[in-house]
Amino acid sequence: KIAQADFTRAVIMEAGAGTGKTATLVGRILCWAMGRGWNLHLNKLSAQGEMVDSGRVASVVLERIVAITFTDKAAAEMAERAATGLFEVHRNSPPVWLNLELIECPPEEMAHRAEALLRHVDHLRVTTIHAFCRAILAGNPLEANLHPDFEVDADGLERERTVYRVLR
Numbered sequence: 001k002i003a004q005a006d007f008t009r010a011v012i013m014e015a016g017a018g019t020g021k022t023a024t025l026v027g028r029i030l031c032w033a034m035g036r037g038w039n040l041h042l043n044k045l046s047a048q049g050e051m052v053d054s055g056r057v058a059s060v061v062l063e064r065i066v067a068i069t070f071t072d073k074a075a076a077e078m079a080e081r082a083a084t085g086l087f088e089v090h091r092n093s094p095p096v097w098l099n100l101e102l103i104e105c106p107p108e109e110m111a112h113r114a115e116a117l118l119r120h121v122d123h124l125r126v127t128t129i130h131a132f133c134r135a136i137l138a139g140n141p142l143e144a145n146l147h148p149d150f151e152v153d154a155d156g157l158e159r160e161r162t163v164y165r166v167l168r
Contacts, residue, residue: 003025026082035105
């Protein structure tokens, strides 16, 4: 319950394979996006005098979420589960791992928000730690003292090749 819907503090999860970590994290994303995050950004956009429609709110909410994992496979799985979860909520058949009672949203509004988020799900950033860090560094190469075309050797293969060439 805490891991999916308590946004007042940081949450750390540690568990073995197949215990539901990904489902819990995706549940946290969906609880935020359909509930507290939606309400927060709806109010902010309204206060700024912006035209507020569900598509605009969905887009802003998803643009401000970053889910970071270690592998491309895990990132793809999280993104797919998020989209599937939104689709299932929209169809009024939520996944068993998502507790709708934890979402700060009127029940009659839930399917509408899920549909709007699903239409803009490409704005959700689910990425690896390496790709996330590279994007930050690439956006600020001078401050990071890096060449703008630097490459990340996430798997260490280039380092191994360089060591091999030097020691050969």
